[in-house]
Amino acid sequence: MEVNMLFNKQKSIYLDNAATTSVDKEVVEAMIPYFSEKYGNASSQHLIGQEAKRALEESREIIAKSIGAKRDEIIFTGSGTEANNFVLKGLFFANKDNKKNHIITTKIEHDCILNACKWLETQGAKVTYLNVNNEGFIDLNELKKSITPETLIVSVIHGNNEIGTIQDLKEIGKICKERGVHFHTDACQSYTKTDIDVNKQNLDFVTLNAHKIHGPKGVGALFIRKGIKIIPLLHGGGHEFGLRSSTENVPGIVGFAKSVRIAKESNIKHMEKLRDKLIEGILKIPNTQLNGPRDKRLCNNINVCFNNIEGEAIGGFLDSYGISSSTGSACSSHSLEPSHVLKAIGRTHVQINSSVRLSISKFTTDEEIDYVLEILNKIVDKLRKMSPIK
Amino acid sequence: MAEQFNAYTKEVLKRFTNPKHFGEIKNPDGVGQVGNPVCGDVMKIYLKIDKKTEKIKDIKFQTFGCVSAIASSDALCELAKGKTISEAKKITNKAIVDKLEGLPSIKIHCSVLGANGLKKAIEDYEFKTGKISKKSERYDDEDGSCEGNCAIAG
């Protein structure tokens, strides 16, 4: 193989958009004035402060509208992780005295939900981790059966970051409403890619963030339905309706709103088309399996098991051709455990070690997909020849 | 932690993308397979040995593993080829790391896998030729030397 490719990467094809996305130029442009000229503190009463305040509230309005919420039901946070921690911990501590200590979640949540739950267990919470089927969908009957008089909240990830499964929020919301329990979804991956409507889906809490949708890193938001009592994680000057003190990250929030405003239906169609092309192309390679569902799948997610070769070796090879991919999720790269999501859908250790995630964006092109498929065919052939497992 | 950022040396990448010694030897004089079910790496080393001189005439590998595991296998073969059995036994994982001009610290284990693979293949040869009466089991998969770090720095 052309060793030169290694050292002068001619191409750079970024297929790790589930980890994070590039910030759109339009977003950067919208943010810049809020660093240099409109740098005010949104809590200040003077003109420059009020300018920042206006930008903050306009941004809040945009985020609220995008999910059918009211302006004062949106709290900006420092990340998706923070918003997820806030919901679970804030609600748990707000209900400490009324015996509602049961949390229902799933086995395929992002680490920030799972680890917040694990910590809450040390604080007296009882947590049910729902199973999923081999495509990553929860079983609504199992959910119904799991709800008890002590159940406080059901928290289900909307679009899964590893395998792209999109859960049926409407049906889950219906059950939660009937049974009088709160309903939260972590929508970091699905936001602007599939519909979220807090009323139709009966949602009480929704976690959002900016960096998965071509906005800046370090900005998140939490929808909290009006009237629900929740204890803040951060006490201080009373920002964000007293629920999240910290001087607001105005440039980041403005960028977040801009990234929502420029999201288009046509981008989804574009990604779906390329996703399907990539999936179909890969599945033509012998002995490959799709992880996650064919339908009801995030428009940007591809996750495939290339049997008998190591996912990381494929990733390393792709990288040498300038193609960025990921084995499991970027976050779990810190841990020694094989992906809990692939485990939950019943993949074996060997299959998990053979899996690669490719996640596209609105910027991915048809030519890039052709190139990736060509390279993948070569790499898989080469690595299979090298493998002692047949 | 710094090593995690500059993940691989040029030598690792060169050997990984263009290994010279992969493949199978038909009717080998010795075979060693090491690996660990936890991280799912398997390395198989084949030897062809000149019975008179006890030199390794040919050595090939097959590896199911990460970037570092494949590069380590190739470096190992290069180091061992042409050496006598007793010289080859002295090849350490450190020699493999040096040959690769370094491995990320979390990937040192992959070089250990390589060194063990060769030792096991030599043992197989010595067993088959009656030089030893019993194979040790210390290179087997259960030794826990692999920490399953494959996913890291991918």
Ligand SMILES: Cc1ncc(COP(=O)(O)O)c(C=O)c1O
């Ligand atoms: C589903 C999901 N939830 C939460 C997060 C965490 O968000 P953040 O990186 O903003 O903390 C991510 C991604 O990192 C994610 O994919």
Ligand code: FES
């Ligand atoms: S062989 Fe590379 S981490 Fe196990």
